[in-house]
């Protein structure tokens with residue numbers, strides 16, 4: 001069970017698959033990287049199941065699919081650089097905000113909650129995407145997968161924001177689409193709310209036993 005919103009002072013949102021449907025642009029960049037390497041492309045349906053552990057892991061999974069073996073360091077480094085270059089050219093051409101997100105963010109801001117983004121995406125992409133979609137103004141802080149030495153499912157980024165704003169974890173809520181968000185929330189002592197429409201390696205998010213699942217963030221308010 002989720003506590004009543006009155007008991008919550010800070011809400012941390014996952015980005016990819018929770019606030020925004022970003023996989024169409026991510027898949028274009030993955031496929032461009034694979035083409036550069038002379039490998040078969042993967043397509044959006046496969047890439048969807050590879051998102052969640054940051055860009056390097058995404059590229060590693062794509063190379064393993066395309067070559068049939070785990071890539072060596074040099075190949076992975078080169079491919080990761082190529083992916084970042086391609087993604088950086090158009091990180092927000094096909095990316096869309098999910099239904100209910102703007103309404104939820106507006107209502108939570110009106111309640112004067114601290115709102116943050118904690119994503120495993122490289123931080124350099126976060127501000128340009130939020131700005132392009134008109135979401136930047138809602139957030140007090142954003143953390144990317146490379147902002148700290150640890151990323152989700154490690155609880156460190158969640159504990160970092162709780163401490164930064166001086167709010168006890170039991171008054172914080174993590175909202176996410178993947179098992180990494182739910183695990184990070186558990187380990188940090190945050191409440192955990194999940195959405196079922198995002199990217200969770202093809203598994204139902206209910207398997208991770210979040211406190212609650214909502215079909216749309218519009219239900220939050």
Ligand SMILES: O=C(O)COP(=O)(O)O
Nearest residue numbers: 015016052053054119120
């Ligand atoms: O970039 C990823 O791997 C996932 O990003 P997310 O943490 O916003 O879902």
Ligand SMILES: [Mg+2]
Nearest residue numbers: 014016017177
């Ligand atoms: Mg996500």
